[in-house]
Amino acid sequence: MQTVIKSSRISKNYKGFQAVKDVSLNICKGEIYGFIGLNGSGKTTTIRMLLGMIKPTEGACYIKGEKVTSTNHRIWRSVGHIVETPHCYPELTVLENLEIFRRIRLMSDPEIVPRVMEQLHLTRYAQKKARNLSLGNTQRLGIAKALLHSPEILILDEPMNGLDPSGIVEIRTLLQDLALNKGVTILMSSHLLREVAKIATKIGIIHKGRLIQEIESMQLSERLNQQLVIDTRNNASAISQLTTAGYASKINNDGLIETTDGRAIRNPDEISRLLVYTGFAPTTLTVKEENLESYFLKITEREGEKLQ
Numbered sequence: 300m301q302t303v304i305k306s307s308r309i310s311k312n313y314k315g316f317q318a319v320k321d322v323s324l325n326i327c328k329g330e331i332y333g334f335i336g337l338n339g340s341g342k343t344t345t346i347r348m349l350l351g352m353i354k355p356t357e358g359a360c361y362i363k364g365e366k367v368t369s370t371n372h373r374i375w376r377s378v379g380h381i382v383e384t385p386h387c388y389p390e391l392t393v394l395e396n397l398e399i400f401r402r403i404r405l406m407s408d409p410e411i412v413p414r415v416m417e418q419l420h421l422t423r424y425a426q427k428k429a430r431n432l433s434l435g436n437t438q439r440l441g442i443a444k445a446l447l448h449s450p451e452i453l454i455l456d457e458p459m460n461g462l463d464p465s466g467i468v469e470i471r472t473l474l475q476d477l478a479l480n481k482g483v484t485i486l487m488s489s490h491l492l493r494e495v496a497k498i499a500t501k502i503g504i505i506h507k508g509r510l511i512q513e514i515e516s517m518q519l520s521e522r523l524n525q526q527l528v529i530d531t532r533n534n535a536s537a538i539s540q541l542t543t544a545g546y547a548s549k550i551n552n553d554g555l556i557e558t559t560d561g562r563a564i565r566n567p568d569e570i571s572r573l574l575v576y577t578g579f580a581p582t583t584l585t586v587k588e589e590n591l592e593s594y595f596l597k598i599t600e601r602e603g604e605k606l607q
């Protein structure tokens with residue numbers, strides 16, 4: 300598949316401090332790449348390098364195969380972006396802001412502005428000054444600005460920032476539609492791990508400036524640990540039946556039986572039959588999956604230990 304956004308071993312040093320170390324990204328057409336990391340891990344610095352806003356100390360970035368430099372302006376025609384809090388003119392209205400960006404982009408069709416306002420649910424704020432918008436609507440204005448020229452690539456730093464839950468769903472649906480139906484390639488950074496898990500086709504985890512893991516969303520559930528959690532009327536006796544049958548189990552902090560035995564997780568009905576047969580019929584039996592947050596914390600802690 301065609302690589303659209305690429306960084307080749309980029310690093311950024313600030314007076315001896317390495318904010319980004321040796322990060323290589325290859326993002327293919329139509330992919331939604333979720334870039335996650337703790338505060339200060341290097342997400343914005345990487346995005347700024349990809350957008351040519353700062354120069355890598357080492358390595359290079361490429362958009363559609365063309366090297367990102369301060370003079371190669373042509374590539375930005377196909378890119379829409381937001382970096383941190385989106386820039387707008389605070390004394391101008393939403394409509395005026397978008398009109399200015401339309402003219403800067405030399406787009407002749409004036410209908411584009413109302414269309415994008417509609418798409419981002421900004422029409423009712425058209426006459427509101429940008430400085431009076433909520434953080435969520437400022438974010439929408441930033442996304443509207445990024446979408447104005449129908450770019451085939453979107454590079455978005457924390458696009459969900461400040462949005463309420465329904466706003467998050469709206470933006471998620473919009474980005475998914477752009478990627479799936481229009482082949483737009485999206486790189487988005489976020490600290491909203493749950494959101495990233497829902498939307499991304501691939502997830503990159505950056506920690507202390509290093510890209511420590513990349514996971515295809517298809518592989519995500521394989522990587523997340525699963526547990527079979529069981530409750531019976533007598534968990535102390537039921538657990539001894541399970542251990543005798545070879546299923547390593549423990550009683551968790553809630554007093555429930557918990558096992559990470561793969562055979563038990565794959566065949567919960569077998570466990571249920573065994574317990575019924577031995578007189579400890581389960582009252583509940585559920586397979587629980589580790590969520591992305593705890594997975595993320597686990598691997599960043601592990602990496603943190605390695606880096607010390």
Ligand SMILES: Nc1ncnc2c1ncn2[C@@H]1O[C@H](COP(=O)(O)OP(=O)(O)OP(=O)(O)O)[C@@H](O)[C@H]1O
Pocket residue numbers: 313316318336337338339340341342343344345490
């Ligand atoms: N201009 C700069 N001069 C010196 N240090 C910088 C500069 N810009 C960023 N840093 C440092 O580089 C590191 C990475 O910062 P960056 O903004 O890329 O992180 P981030 O992952 O985007 O964090 P957040 O989620 O908080 O926005 C931080 O320690 C930050 O303080």
